[in-house]
Amino acid sequence: GENVEQHPSTLSVQEGDSAVIKCTYSDSASNYFPWYKQELGKGPQLIIDIRSNVGEKKDQRIAVTLNKTAKHFSLHITETQPEDSAVYFCAASISGGSQGNLIFGKGTKLSVKP
Amino acid sequence: GAGVSQTPSNKVTEKGKYVELRCDPISGHTALYWYRQSLGQGPEFLIYFQGTGAADDSGLPNDRFFAVRPEGSVSTLKIQRTERGDSAVYLCASSYDGGAGGYTFGSGTRLTVV
Numbered sequence: 482g483e484n485v486e487q488h489p490s491t492l493s494v495q496e497g498d499s500a501v502i503k504c505t506y507s508d509s510a511s512n513y514f515p516w517y518k519q520e521l522g523k524g525p526q527l528i529i530d531i532r533s534n535v536g537e538k539k540d541q542r543i544a545v546t547l548n549k550t551a552k553h554f555s556l557h558i559t560e561t562q563p564e565d566s567a568v569y570f571c572a573a574s575i576s577g578g579s580q581g582n583l584i585f586g587k588g589t590k591l592s593v594k595p
Numbered sequence: 596g597a598g599v600s601q602t603p604s605n606k607v608t609e610k611g612k613y614v615e616l617r618c619d620p621i622s623g624h625t626a627l628y629w630y631r632q633s634l635g636q637g638p639e640f641l642i643y644f645q646g647t648g649a650a651d652d653s654g655l656p657n658d659r660f661f662a663v664r665p666e667g668s669v670s671t672l673k674i675q676r677t678e679r680g681d682s683a684v685y686l687c688a689s690s691y692d693g694g695a696g697g698y699t700f701g702s703g704t705r706l707t708v709v
Contacts, residue, residue: 487637515697524599524686524700525638570637582628582651583698585637 483508485573487586494561495594502589504571505553511573514547514554515583519568528569529556561593597621599701601687607707608677616672616704620689627670628698629662630686638686644670677708 484507494500506514512533517525531538531545531554538545542561547554558565568590572583600619608614620627626645630638640654644664655661659677664670674681684705688698 485637517700522702524688524702526700527697530697572637582640582643582654583638584640587635587637 483511483573483575483584485571485584485586487571487589489589490587491590491592493592493594496561496563498561500556500558500561500565500591500593502556502569502571502591503553504555504573504586505551506573506584507552508573508575509549509552510575513574513576514545515572515574516543516545516556517570517572517585519570519588525570558591561591563593563595566591566593599687599689599699601685601701601704603704604702605705605707607709610677610679610708612677614674614677614706616674616685616706618670618672618687618689618701620668620670620687621699622668624689624691624699625667626690627664628688628690629670629672630688630700632684632686632703634683641672641685674706677706679708682706682708 487504515530516528518528519525529540529543529545531547542559544557568588570588571586574583602617628643629641632638642662643651647667659675662672684703686703688700690698
């Protein structure tokens, strides 16, 4: 089955710097790759997603890149702010995201220091 | 409703007892998912409903776990003969059918088995 590896497990940056989180997946049939942000005591919140027919997607300060050949995808946050501090999870799915299940990475705890 | 609602938010039970966890999805969402999240880990898939039927229950760890969605809206996750290893946050999510992309998660039920 699918396996998703996520690095780093913790990341500390200064406010205003960029943060990059990387994930690899094992199943070449996976075609949907969302990223979730989870704050303490809350459920994961979708922040951006990408499908296998696209190499890059951007939404304001957040961007995701996908390399299907290498089976890895990355989250890029620019101009980080203290409110970006949270745990971020990548995930992969074969079924396109709204059907079937997501396989999650173990998460990255991002700390943005003011 | 405005979001996915899960009740109770916290549940403490004794080993061997039976528990029920409730999920109220976003109105109109036909797909409903249950995940389990242990401390420091990403969410782990349990079961997925499309309408009233369980489309994929391959993530249920054993026959002590069971879930229903009798009218295609509210779902109940049932755990019999609870064990200390069942302690985790149980997350519910819902989505539109047809590959619209992205789940909306609830805040979860924190289950503690003592």
